[in-house]
Amino acid sequence: MKRWPFYLLLIFLIPACKQIRPLLHITVRGKYESGFSKKDSLFMEWKASHERAMAAPLQIELPYIASIQIKHADASALVYIAAVKRGEQLIAEVKKPADSSRFILELFNGDPAANETLLTELPEKSSSTHWIAGDDDSVRISLQPVLNDSGIYHVKIYKQPAYQFPVAGKSNNAIQSFWGANRDGGARSHEGIDIFAARGTPVMAVADGRIGFAGEKGLGGKQVWLRENLSGFNVYYAHLDSFIVNSGDAVKRSDTLGFVGNTGNAAGGAPHLHFGIYGNGGAVDPLAFVKELPVPADQVFTIDPQAKQIRSGPLRKGPGTKYPIIIQLNKNEPLKLQARSGNWLHVTVRDSSAGFVPK
Missing domain, CATH: 2.70.70.10 (Glucose Permease (Domain IIA))
Structure with missing residues (x-):
């Protein structure tokens, strides 16, 4: 029997391996990050901001409606955690400024200590995404603009039943x-x-x-x-x-x-x-x-980009007095405003501590 040289076998096998190799899904975040070098300090801080926020998400109840302020070269991540029941569909909608290129919105598994399992994400050139809970659980909702973006984004996150009501004309x-x-x-x-x-x-x-x-x-x-x-x-x-x-x-x-x-x-x-x-x-x-749930109306919260935020009192884990206190703010402590939801502001203090304070 004729024996083929080893190098000739490789010539035939390599194309075959390429054909059977599965195509990997490239996420919106992964595609964006592929355009940067780890030597880019601004990009590395953008990436670190997401990692910090994922490790310590703030708490919200759904529906959650907010306006997010973005400034040039300021692309901090906002990460929230919310409870869902099996059979509920979580819907996230984003209204972007007309000149915005993209906005990264992702839903992850709820356990910050677990691996970052991506449940779904906002597709490019889309304004909404959704995910159905297969069990009673919690989900982390990650919102992050791209670098050098600016403007105000309006976000609405709410729940709906996964199914249609089964009896016509009833509720x-x-x-x-x-x-x-x-x-x-x-x-x-x-x-x-x-x-x-x-x-x-x-x-x-x-x-x-x-x-x-x-x-x-x-x-x-x-x-x-x-x-x-x-x-x-x-x-x-x-x-x-x-x-x-x-x-x-x-x-x-x-x-x-x-x-x-x-x-x-x-x-x-x-x-x-x-x-x-x-x-x-x-x-x-x-x-x-x-179980039918109301779809919340769109809301736009005014944000003054020039206003300087200073505050004393508690920095809370969520937008309300029922949420636990993270730290006590000193008198007239400067804050960086990131978002507003109703009469509560999502702020960052002391460079990296995020939380909510009353407007």
């Missing part, structure tokens, strides 16, 4: 039985929520997906199971009067799957939809997935 007040309620005299607990509506009210797909089962069996009577495409949960619709889909059908969000009824062990009771969600670990509370 939160139609939910009258919740997760964990006693059933069969305490022999079992309720693994879902009950949404009451008139018989024949359309029941809709809460997300795009595929029908796993549509039929009649057991306590649920006439029922539909939807495998949704957002997070891979199995969504359970029970006690239907009738259904109009078949097992294996692909459906879109808002498609009608069937109609409210009282079949199965709900026979003789008021028509309602039993709505449940099941993951790999079993049933999960579906309320946060569908």
Whole structure:
């Protein structure tokens, strides 16, 4: 058998390796940082600012609306931490000045001690991004302008349910039985929520997906199971009067799957939809997935770029008196204003200590 020289084998193998090597996703931050050298002191301080803020995020509750002041060569990072529930969708929107090139907005895992797992980021040339919580958790929200930028940015961060409400024309007040309620005299607990509506009210797909089962069996009577495409949960619709889909059908969000009824062990009771969600670990509370939340109105907070901020009193971890005190400020201590949210200012003091003070 003819033996090929080793160097000839390498000639054939190297192109093949290049073809099978997976393409790595380059983040917006990574793309921006690739244009700088570690010898650039201003860039290294920009990078260090983000690392400091990530290690000690300030606390906020959602919705959070703020105006952020940016000055030339002043690109400090602002990092907040906020709680989310499984099934909630976090939405972040940014309104940039007309002449702005880019703004780096990222969502990271909530534990500052853990690795910086990027959940999502604001794409270039986009004004919003979103992320759905797969569990009760917290998330770090990082906001940082690029170097040598200036102007005022307006940020709105809020939550919405991951799913559409499942019963047409109804909302939160139609939910009258919740997760964990006693059933069969305490022999079992309720693994879902009950949404009451008139018989024949359309029941809709809460997300795009595929029908796993549509039929009649057991306590649920006439029922539909939807495998949704957002997070891979199995969504359970029970006690239907009738259904109009078949097992294996692909459906879109808002498609009608069937109609409210009282079949199965709900026979003789008021028509309602039993709505449940099941993951790999079993049933999960579906309320946060569908509970409708108001979308906060846009707000613009005035900031005077020329105003010198001096203050005494407490520097707090969040925008309110309920948040813990970080340090006590000395009388007439100079502050660097970074953002305003309502009557609270996000400031930096003593070069690197960030927190909130009242306006």
